[in-house]
């Protein structure tokens with residue numbers, strides 16, 4: 001396989017010598033022919049490579065990689081990572097259900113989020129998950145209440161808001177004082193002391209997560225340093241913790257950018273954990289699946305409104321909302337590249353909103369109706385954020401390994417759209 005157009009992205013998407021775009025050894029045109037469009041295409045090998053890379057970076061210290069399944073919650077993807085040794089970072093009862101259904105052992109599941117309901121806490125305690133991250137004093141009380149009711153003990157980590165600027169998009173920054181996440185660092189020690197006094201709560205970890213798509217990792221090191229100081233303080237007060245959970249946030253390549261990889265900070269973070277005698281937990285989402293997936297879509301029409309050229313494809317903001325929501329950039333590659341000069345186009349979907357776009361003013365090779373294009377680096381926060389807006393059935397998902405393609409989620413039908421509704 002030669003991979004010219006997308007070589008810089010280090011994705012599993014490359015070109016056969018005849019020029020057609022492939023995922024691993026499968027021609028994307030073949031996937032479109034069999035499974036239709038729009039379809040999410042994931043590479044099993046790429047997901048495993050990303051997992052192994054992170055695992056290797058921390059090989060010297062005890063660690064558990066809890067996949068932040070909010071990034072891509074397909075059961076087949078979860079099962080694949082679970083077989084590799086991953087646990088899961090969950091944020092809802094629904095994610096708990098999915099993780100268990102996919103065979104992720106409960107003792108590798110951590111439960112994050114600012115608004116866990118009592119019912120969700122109950123479900124997680126019944127499953128005997130590894131630990132909850134606590135984001136407020138009220139939540140600590142709720143967990144004590146439910147655990148007491150069930151006659152069990154809840155293992156907890158306090159999520160520290162370290163007030164560190166992660167230097168990323170404001171919507172995915174979580175570690176600043178003004179954000180809703182975590183417990184302000186000056187309140188953390190007191191909350192541990194309170195937790196240690198509760199009969200049905202066992203403090204066992206400390207956690208932070210400062211944001212997502214962190215192209216520079218210095219802020220993570222700063223946050224881990226702050227959290228480590230707190231962990232040492234907590235230990236001096238006689239509360240023995242076991243886990244240092246550093247959250248997620250590792251970045252992937254969306255265009256020519258070259259984010260720092262986990263190797264850049266692994267030694268620093270591993271040293272902190274070792275010095276405290278703590279095992280590491282990490283919660284990568286995007287890093288494991290982002291570059292491994294693409295959204296395959298077909299051109300319906302092209303048109304020119306004055307000087308503006310539009311390419312209208314059969315995927316839309318309901319399938320992949322990242323460009324609309326974060327103005328995020330996704331590389332877009334035609335499956336077959338037509339000869340001719342590049343044209344500057346807007347690539348848009350059929351949804352009735354001006355915000356329904358995948359690219360603005362993008363130079364693209366000529367595109368015509370029926371052509372296929374792949375929207376790259378869409379494996380993370382793609383299908384999971386899809387909706388049925390405009391009564392559009394959600395896309396299919398396929399998992400490729402080598403030359404094989406497996407449909408891992410069928411395209412929704414019109415009947416799926418009205419399930420549960422009454423006339």
Ligand code: LLP
Pocket residue numbers: 068071089112113172174209211212213247248249250283284285286287322326380381
């Ligand atoms: N742990 C916690 C507590 C989180 O809140 C998140 C992501 C992660 C781990 C995983 O972060 P990652 O490794 O994927 O950066 N929809 C947005 C991203 C939202 C991230 C929310 N929290 C996007 O499409 O960019």
